[in-house]
Amino acid sequence: MSRNRVASVLVATTMVALATPALASASPIWEPCKDVATGWEPTDDRRTECAMVTVPVDYARPDGRKIDIAVSRQKATGHARRRGVVLLNPGGPGQSGIHQPRWITDSEAAGIGADHDLIGFDPRGVGYSADVSCPSLPGDDAEPPVSLPDKEKARFVFERDAKMNQRCVAADPEFVRNLTTENVARDMDRIREALGESKIGFYGVSWGTALGAAYRSEFDSRVDRMLLDSVMSPTLDVGAMDDAMIAAGEVTVREFTGWITRYDAIYHFGDRQPAVLEALMKLRDELTEHPRTVNGETVDGETVKGYLAGPRRDWANAAKALAALRDGGVPTAKPTSERGRGFGWNAHPNGYNTFQQTAILCNASVGPRDFETIWQRRLDRIREYPAVASPGIWNGRCAGWPLPVQPWNFTKGTSPLQLVGHTYEPVTPIGWALAMRERIGGALLTVEDDHHGSLSSLPCVSKAVEFFSTGKTSDGSCPGAPIPPPSSR
Incomplete structure (x- = not known):
């Protein structure tokens, strides 16, 4: 999803x-x-x-x-x-x-x-x-000015996406x-x-x-x-999807850091889970405050977060990458995360359509749609799940969605x-x-x-x-x- x-x-x-x-x-x-x-x-x-x-x-x-x-x-x-x-x-x-x-x-x-x-x-x-599909226009992917406070950056994105959602629906509302x-x-x-x-x-x-x-x-x-x-x-x-997924991710971080303690002889983060978690949170915060560029690549707090709640099959790779970041290097592997024109058989499908996904979800989602509620929910989520510290990826998806909920x-x-x-x-x-x-x-x-x-x-x-x-x-x-x-x- x-x-x-x-x-x-x-x-x-x-x-x-x-x-x-x-x-x-x-x-x-x-x-x-x-x-x-x-x-x-x-x-x-x-x-x-x-x-x-x-x-x-x-x-x-x-x-x-x-x-x-x-x-x-x-x-x-x-x-x-x-x-x-x-x-x-x-x-x-x-x-x-x-x-x-x-x-x-x-x-x-x-x-x-x-x-x-x-x-x-x-x-x-x-x-x-x-x-x-619907027509793209300049500004659809515009990013907020870096000088804005976090809340105003979020409002910028919300209002940008609301305009795009309304335009997409208006292209073929039926x-x-x-x-x-x-x-x-x-x-x-x-x-x-x-x-x-x-x-x-x-x-x-x-x-x-x-x-x-x-x-x-x-x-x-x-x-x-x-x-x-x-x-x-x-x-x-x-919004509740974000809450549940991030809560599960928070548990994964703690299980992952517990797994790292078993291999302290390899990764050297510590042999107690609280100490490992504290070390990784400190690394995340340091790189958030002071991003660095190594071999042409920028590493920051988001880089650390990308490895913290990954799938179990990648834990060994993630631990190795985090150790490299701690030691001033760059990971050798990236974190794991989970269209052409035409019609009918003449289409050139890429296998995925984000706007269809938005429509299916927003036509049924019963959650709040106003910016202030979504912003507060985001703050609550970050506070409740500090290890993942994610604002969520779904909560603002239905910004400005003009159709009634079904x-x-x-x-x-x-x-x-x-x-x-x-x-x-x-x-x-x-x-x-x-x-x-x-x-x-x-x-x-x-x-x-x-x-x-x-x-x-x-x-x-x-x-x-x-x-x-x-x-x-x-x-x-x-x-x-x-x-x-x-x-x-």
Whole structure:
């Protein structure tokens, strides 16, 4: 769920084309993706098939304006025991899903495709599915004057983003208003109809878990089996997202500094966790006050913060980098963190659309939108979580958003549901999975790692394969990948 601001998202050329797409037939016309989709990998020897499915922009006006949703398919490899289809979504929002069948086939989760057709799709407003954009103007990425106080710098950014959000919505208000998680779920049901299936399976990650919850809430009887990995909160508030993610990051900093104490002979920060944390906070503060340039690179307090709450798989690399900063050097590796023109198959998608993400989130977020409340929430967050000391990345996303809020309203169902949470993960904290289970039901499998959506890369994914084949759920736990020791980096 990252906050990448990509200037190339803001392109207006597709807006006119949205109004009059070519209508797709009721039954999809499947063709090899590499033959019809611009930019498709030409070596796709699995012959992934692609088709378009037509849906209404506004489901309250089903006979009104239409768009086409791009769908991909890999047929079940075990044809004799095929039992249905599984739709796939990798998260976002704003992320393409058209390549998901190939990625699942190349993962530890490939067994799902033995008895199911794997179905990918680009959600409305992304990639080949009516990629939504708006015109960029000078000043969209303007930075506040350095002479301003911190609060006025934040106000500058808030007002800049509010103007851009309002302009983006005004470019096509009907389409943007209908960029909702619920409408993407309704598009999924149109895909189900086009495939001729009475029920579908679904495997969603991150925001894809909210999408699955929305589909199951409205179409429970049409769900075969549903698995949701790295689960979102059942109530969307972009400010609360920041609160929970930064709280998880604060815990990670303390666990990381505890890990460093075990290797004091290597890193020399101290053999007690409080001393290590104090040393790193002192290093951060010193570089904040006195940034330095080494070998042409500037290092400052933000450089230190970039390493403090990283994933466990990078702890050895991060500790080495922090030791280099302490000793006056420059890290050899950077910290880890988690669009062309055209329309339909002629689009040149980059796999991600920041404005579609903004629309999906801001159309549903119930949090405050005024600057003063957001600023105070930022101050409270920095004070409450001093190690991470982050103002948050989502809280101001909906600045000036002019459309009414359409909150998520997920409900319980009876169809088979497997939730997957990750004990130490900061992107979708484990508490969200617990809250979602309380809201919609299902079993909760806990993975002992901090890697967002990692199930498909772990041996534990055998439980997911079994679930889709037999319907058996799990409330147990399974290990994640081990933390690499310093000697392995």
